[in-house]
Amino acid sequence: MTGVNPGDVGLLGLGAMGAPMARALVAAGLEPWVWNRTAAKAEPFAETGAHVAAAPADAARPVTLTVLADLPDLEEVVDRPDGLLAGWRAAGVAAPVLVVMGTVSPTGVRQLGARLAGHGVRVSTPRVRRGCSGAEATPTPAASDGVWSSAPRAGGSRAASAPSVPTTP
Template identity: 60%
Template sequence: MRLSLLGLGPMGAPMARNLLAAAPLTVWNRTASRAAPFAELGAVVAPTPAAAAGDVVLTVLPDLVQVESLLVGEDGLLAGWRAAGIAAPVLVVHGTVSPIAVAALARRLAAEHGVQVVDAPLSGGTVGARDATLSIMVGGADEPVARVLPVFERLGRTVRHLGPSGAGATAKLCNQIVVAGTVAVVSEALLLARSAGLDPATVVELLQGGLARTEVLEQKSRKWLDEDFAEGGSARNQLKDLRFIAESAAAEGVALPTTAAVTALFERMIAEGDGDLDHTGVHRTLAGLARRPEEPHA
């Protein structure tokens, strides 16, 4: 099986290193300088997506627009699969995407090109990617999923096939409800702690020692404690996911009022110009709200 990984960002790069430890791998990245070091690790560095067209292609990209852009044109994956004579390749979408859109893409690529799409979003952050302890939520038909499960097991600790195309993406949105909500309520908790004159580090220690313990706080505590929100998973991407959640909830006819409130909070954060901060930067948004004078009653 010829395996490729496209997208060597904060998640894709450590995933590629883990895959290279066990098998040959072809890599591609839009910024070629990020791919070059992988040649020293034994990877084949492809100059174009077409040159990276293998039997299984993993895409670690933030949205479907970028995935679809790699398919078309003379340098695209579709041309590469045709040139290599690869029938029924598997295209894996690891990004957090709309379940409705990825299911539509899967139907179209299968009907028009014989490409089998598996949606397999990731949870566990860069630490999970580095340590190969990711949670991988899988959607797709049984046959292509069976082909890629051994690959996923090299990348993650918890790998589950949930159903047809879009099922993995839906599970990831459930994950994102919890992540976004946790980020918001931890931010509020630490805002209250600081306002009351408590040591935030001690409060974090106590939270992590009790029922409130969470992986989000484990990985992100330094950002809250240092109030340094400059790098990480952006608020803009968090809001993108929250909007996918709203879309999916509407399609299922279910109301999610708590998530709607969290969405409004991130919309405010981005409107205030903080969209490129780590999503924990919503702490700043909440602090600003706390400082605003109470509106007079009508």
Template identity: 55%
Template sequence: MTTPSVSLLGLGRMGEPIARRLLRDLDSLTVWNRTAAKADRLVAEGARLAATPADAAAPITLTVLTDLDDVEAVLDGPDGLLVGWARAAISSPILVVHGTVSPLALRGLHARLADVGVSVIDAPLSGGVAGAESGALSVMVGGDTEAIERAQHILERVGRTVVIAGGPGAGEIVKACNQVVVAATLTALSEAIVLAEGYGVDRAALLTVLNGGLAASEVLAQKRERWLADDYEGGGSAANQLKDLRFVATLAAHAHLTLPVADAIREAFEETVHHERGSLDHSAVLLTVSERAAAQTDGPRRLAL
């Protein structure tokens, strides 16, 4: 059997569109997913479905998984990637971690796998599902120079903006910074909506004005329709946003830094998840902000101008 040059593990909301774009550009791709049926459409388009992670081991293997525990689960054991690389006699394989994971834990994984000849590149993504589908993702890259050079042609097919941030873990640190801005923007926009509606200002009018001026952002462009329809099903979850903000807190503590804005927005997302909204899109932080504002008075007031 000929060993495929590239494989992708994890066909969730981000993984599937990334796999589709890679398959189109490369003409061949091996995929694996815990629920194999999620690969049906890709297989129909020409992808090869691996029965196990070991069967998906390739010289360049991408993982689009939620956390580092998920990555380690596909690495180890009799059906894991480490066994697969050894069985296929692949020397110096590259493991690309596209998920947003702890930068400090990622460095530990890099050191562990370096001892067995596997190079780890951290390459978290920004741009959401829309960016994955259009190819407009930003890819924040950390790792050893030689490994990054070998994987560069694949990374440039995953995203439009590929920036090498530094050594192992640097990509994840940049992603943590990105998540502070994303979560802060979501929370600030939520407060703006609550304030405007407290004075009877139409939500759609507010968001249209904001999107046409200095307050415009990709966050607003992607989340506007959710706020207008009060539809928070699917999308990037509030639980994952909280996970990322906890990484930020750990990084800040490790460097003896105080980040009051990051702390405040983490508390808002802690409350959002506590109220069983963790599976909702992270724009659902509006519900928490609105409830907080109302709870500080006898209830929300609507003042006429």
């Protein structure tokens, strides 16, 4: 995964799809920050090499993946006082990439992407391949869609790899 340093990835939502993705990110050595609305689902990841975030803001990284049930859940973790926008600001992440997976309306994600573009956030909606087995098999289904190519690298450069799959104009 070119362009992503350990600790630069956050993942919110540790359900049927998110948990295997988190395990794969750990296995890839990426030391992800994980958060789940039900904190008990996140706690076991501390023993695997992941960092457990107390709030969405704590999981706001240069590349942040969400695997949430629907658009209102996504908007809530973005906008709440301890949400992703607050976290990116506090951490000084100027151009984060938000990777939206899950059962979220494509139209709603495009609208969210347009709104977040004003905050410097780039929204991407990669295809999730092979369901839960696909989530377990690769560090993230987004990796093969070139999302990692848009992630900031140490030193501020961007990785050169496959073309990105942006939702944000």
